[in-house]
Amino acid sequence: MSLVVVSDLSVATSDGVPLVRALSFELAPGERLGLIGESGSGKSLTALALTGLLAPGLGASGSVVLDGREIIGTDERELVTLRGRVAAVVFQDPLSALDPLMRIGAQLAEPLRRHRGLRGAALKMAVSDALTEVSLPDPERMARSYPHEVSGGQRQRVAIALALACRPQLLIADEPTTALDVTVQAEVLDLLDRLVAERNMALLFISHDLAVVARMADQVIVMRRGEAVESGSLAALLKAPGHPYTAELVASARALDVALELS
Numbered sequence: 001m002s003l004v005v006v007s008d009l010s011v012a013t014s015d016g017v018p019l020v021r022a023l024s025f026e027l028a029p030g031e032r033l034g035l036i037g038e039s040g041s042g043k044s045l046t047a048l049a050l051t052g053l054l055a056p057g058l059g060a061s062g063s064v065v066l067d068g069r070e071i072i073g074t075d076e077r078e079l080v081t082l083r084g085r086v087a088a089v090v091f092q093d094p095l096s097a098l099d100p101l102m103r104i105g106a107q108l109a110e111p112l113r114r115h116r117g118l119r120g121a122a123l124k125m126a127v128s129d130a131l132t133e134v135s136l137p138d139p140e141r142m143a144r145s146y147p148h149e150v151s152g153g154q155r156q157r158v159a160i161a162l163a164l165a166c167r168p169q170l171l172i173a174d175e176p177t178t179a180l181d182v183t184v185q186a187e188v189l190d191l192l193d194r195l196v197a198e199r200n201m202a203l204l205f206i207s208h209d210l211a212v213v214a215r216m217a218d219q220v221i222v223m224r225r226g227e228a229v230e231s232g233s234l235a236a237l238l239k240a241p242g243h244p245y246t247a248e249l250v251a252s253a254r255a256l257d258v259a260l261e262l263s
């Protein structure tokens with residue numbers, strides 16, 4: 001059975017400006033879908049609609065069913081219990097997920113206490129394990145640090161640990177490495193790849209970069225101006241893009257590849 005069933009999802013402003021139009025897809029545990037498109041094509045709004053996090057003034061219609069439960073129209077109190085446990089999001093900017101005034105260990109302890117009922121030494125151990133799992137060195141020191149005291153790549157690892165703390169079945173990664181430098185990007189992608197595989201999570205991976213999506217997903221939806229213009233297996237799409245915009249994306253990714261090989 002599908003873990004995620006999105007049917008005719010649309011997002012619009014309260015005065016009726018459409019921002020995402022009639023998007024549909026399904027994801028089963030272990031499946032990985034890439035959402036690719038230029039800036040402003042509606043990728044982030046899709047991620048936010050899936051987790052009931054749209055800004056006030058925006059409304060979603062259609063249906064989003066996560067683990068058998070409808071998200072659209074569900075009140076915030078119920079969404080809080082689903083968020084984290086069923087679906088969690090890693091954003092481009094890890095600082096958006098972290099409290100600048102709270103030590104990293106205390107931030108990680110919160111969901112572990114709330115969702116898994118851990119206390120005392122067991123809680124401390126779980127915080128340390130969560131930091132070790134995302135390959136952070138010296139978890140004790142990391143737990144005592146504030147977010148601004150660690151590097152950008154380390155902060156994104158902390159944000160990933162936080163997203164995974166309640167063992168979600170779906171991970172949504174929205175441009176998770178765009179703000180990082182290239183070597184750190186590769187490490188964080190490797191980490192996500194490993195964690196998603198180990199936990200058999202479904203992954204919705206959002207990026208404007210075809211090469212990055214190709215590394216993380218096997219199915220893809222190409223979005224443009226709020227609409228899916230093409231979808232299917234990444235291999236098929238790379239071989240024979242059906243939409244001119246997809247052809248453009250593939251051609252520019254290949255051009256970059258050639259340039260890198262020549263340099």
Ligand SMILES: Nc1ncnc2c1ncn2[C@@H]1O[C@H](COP(=O)(O)OP(=O)(O)OP(=O)(O)O)[C@@H](O)[C@H]1O
Nearest residue numbers: 013019038039040041042043044045046055058208
């Ligand atoms: N709160 C809002 N109110 C009105 N319009 C919005 C709001 N949030 C986003 N938009 C608009 O919706 C469109 C889609 O935005 P979205 O953030 O989903 O794009 P995106 O594909 O994720 O782009 P990027 O790669 O730059 O993050 C954009 O035109 C954006 O300006």
